[in-house]
Amino acid sequence: MIFIGLAWLIPIFPAIAFLFISFITKRFKPVSAVIAIAGMGLSLIFSLGVFYEVITSGVSINQPVEYAVSWLSVPINIGAGVLIDPLTAIMLLIVTFIGLLVEIYSLGYMQNDPGFSRFFANLSLFSSSMLGLVIANNYFQMFFFWELVGLCSYLLIGFYFHKPSAARASKKAFIANRVGDFGFLLGILCLFIAFGTFNFRELAVSIPVYSNVLFLIIAALLIFAGPVAKSAQFPLHVWLPDAMEGATPVSALIHAATMVAAGVYLIARGYILFSSLHEVSLVIAYIGGITAFMAGTIALVQRDLKRILAFSTMSQLGYMIMAMGVGGFTAGIFHLTSHAFFKALLFLGAGSIIHAVGVQDIFKMGGLIKKMKITSWTFIIGSLALAGIPPLSGFFSKDEILSVTYEHGYRFLYYLGLFTAFLTAFYMARLVFIVFFGQERQKNPVHKTPWNMKLPLIILSVFAVFYGFLSKTFASYIYFQAAKGIEPNLIIMSESVAAAFGGIILSWLIYGKQVVSSEALSVRFKPIHQLLFNQYYFNELYNWLYERIVSNISRFFHWCDRKIVDGIFDNTTFLIKRMGIKLRLVNSGSVQNYAFIFFIAIAFIILWLAAPILGGI
Structure with a gap:
């Protein structure tokens, strides 16, 4: 197992690229891009090797490969190591593959940006941090890379630091994540106090026989605060829409393969802790369900193209978290990987549109199907996959989540998820009908999209179409304790498809055929429209809490x-x-x-x- 033994090099390659670009080639834009792409390309090759060896050697989540060295020995002994199993292998593949496509896409998108080299350096460090997080064999090492991911997101969201809105967005993301990360740190310290180790495998043996259940519940909830912030779940979700201030390739990487995926991955990696505590599982499931529904309703009335996709990400992450809470380990991870392809496709498609027309307000766009064929059709494929239309990948992964939720007896969450599927189809169809088939509104000529931006769209659209057919194969390798495939439930399948087509048809009647005026609806239901447009006033609530409570406490101290x-x-x-x-x-x-x-x-x-x-x- 050559590649598994060298898996520690996977995060090293982009880290070296970061150092080279930052200190040597910063002035030479083409060289910086080549180094960044080469670093990610090497990581992808090694990830493919790891994936192949894991699949062919019988390595499983129950029987992983692990090796480590001593990292810190004063005052406690902490190791730094690598844990390789099918979960690690699939995540390495997703991060490196999408990261490589994003960097290739960025060649065209960032071509004339004065911060070109700085952008590629930050992308490399971002990818390296996420890859280091994925291969970690203990909570302490994961937390180290977890914080590096947060730092990189701060740098990339605030990439255009001369814009006040970007500076505010980066600080907002950083502070919101510090709240969750503080809970995460306290939680892993609680585990160390109880068991004397941060190691995942050692904890997996000790947790099921531990008698102090209340202490474990407290530790698990504190650790869950980390994914709540990192994966933008209620109530620490407010940073993600503002994170759209960063360059669009950054949005694609954050929403598809790195930062927000880290929260779901942490729950999966520590699943033995969460699944052994029914109360914690309930909290996880309902937080995910509430977030999925809430974000879906907010997306209905947004005008900004990237913000619509951002709320869509929050909603889909809610699906994944909900799946983890109800016991759908395989379904949650399958949707995480499936979502990575079509969400990266949608964000890169959005970047192509913004690059061409120069605006982000969907009501200032229209008729792009005639002028941007490849971007339009690949974006439509991504939208249909997200909406859960068969036989695209989103249909299979979302259907598995609904099935496992129903089969495990969570009927309320099932119907909440079903209604969210309807909302998803509605707002994505709304976007498509307005931007691609609506009345042409842009006055300036549409700029051509270069080949290095089109190629990633085509590749990702292929995965968005065909990846779902791997659901059975996926379930045979990515599972917790024992393989548990959910047999197709025709009733659930029919209901989910009906919800998706119902959302598309209703959107077509309002925004396509214009049988009903959308403006008249927004006026008639103005209080609801304002509530959703202002994101349930969470930002105002947090500002009030800061000004009235936190600020006063700060002034007192x-x-x-x-x-x-x-x-x-x-x-x-x-x-x-x-x-x-x-x-x-x-x-x-x-x-x-x-x-x-x-x-x-x-x-x-x-x-x-x-x-x-x-x-x-």
């Missing part, structure tokens, strides 16, 4: 720091300073002063010695 703490130290230093002023006269360096002090001292000594004699007289 600031007052304590300045008036009490500083006052104590300032007065102490003032007293010492005054004492020093007086005492320094003793060592003034003046011979006259020393003679005077000497004379006074002798006089006092003489008087002290003469006092008894004088008293006798």
Whole structure:
């Protein structure tokens, strides 16, 4: 198993590319791009090798390959290692493959950008961090790369740092994730206190026999806070729509293969902890279901092309989290990988559209099917896959989630997911009918899309069409404890397809045939429209909480720091300073002063010695 033994090199290649670009080739744009693409290409080759060896050697999640070295030994011993199993192998393949396509696409998209080399350097570090997270064999190592992923997202979301909106978005993403990451850190420390290890395999043996269930629940919920933030789940979801301020290739990478996927991957990697606690599983399932529904409703009324796709990502991540909560390990990971292809396709397609027309408001676009054939048809394929139309990949993966939810008795979540499928089909059809088949609104000529932007779209569209047919093969390799394939349920399948086609037909009536005026509907249901357009006012709520509570608490501590703490130290230093002023006269360096002090001292000594004699007289 050559490639498995060298799997530690997979995150190293893009890391080396980052260093070369940052310190050597930054001024040479073509060289920087070649180095970044070469680094990711090598990682992809090694990932393919790892995947092949895992599939052919019988390595499973129950029997992984692991090797490690000592990383930290003071004050506790922490190892740094590699854990290879089918879950690791498929994630390595997804990250490197989509990362490579995004970098090729960026050759055209970022061609005239003055920060070209900096962009490719940050992309390389971002990919390296995600790959390091995927191969980690313990929570501590994962947390290290988890934070690096957060740092890279900060750099890439705020890539256009001269724009105030981009600077605010990057800080918002960074702060929201720090909230979840603080819980994640506390959770893994709780596990270390209980078991004395961060290692996944050692914890998998110890957790099922641990008796303090309440402590485990607390630890699991704290760890789950990490995925809630990283995968933009309710209530820490507010950062993801604003993250669209970054360049569109960044959005594709974040939404398809890296940052938001990290949260779902963490739940899968620590599944032995979450699945052994029914209460925690319920929390996970309902958080996912609520997020899927909430994000789906918000996407109905958005105008910005990238924001519609961002809320779509939140909704689909909700599906994956819900699947994990209800016991659908295989279904959740299958949808994660399936979603990666068509969501990367949609974001890169959106970038191609924005590159061509120069706007992001879908109501300022129209008729693009006549001018951008490849972009239009590949985007439509991605939209149909996302909507769950058979036989595209999204149909198979979403249907498995609905099936496992229904089969395990979560009827409310099943119907919530079914209605969300209807919403998904509706808002994606709305986007397609307006942008590609609607009235032409753009006045400026449409710019041509270069080949290096079209090629990734074509490749991803092929996977969006055919990847779903691998569902049975996928389930035979990616499973938890025992392979559990959900047999096709024709009733559930029919209901999901009916929901998808129902959403498309209703959208066609409103935005295609215009049987009903969308403007009239928004006026008639203005309170609901405003509620959804303003994202349930979560941003306003958090701003209010910050201004009224957090800010006041901060001002109180600031007052304590300045008036009490500083006052104590300032007065102490003032007293010492005054004492020093007086005492320094003793060592003034003046011979006259020393003679005077000497004379006074002798006089006092003489008087002290003469006092008894004088008293006798």
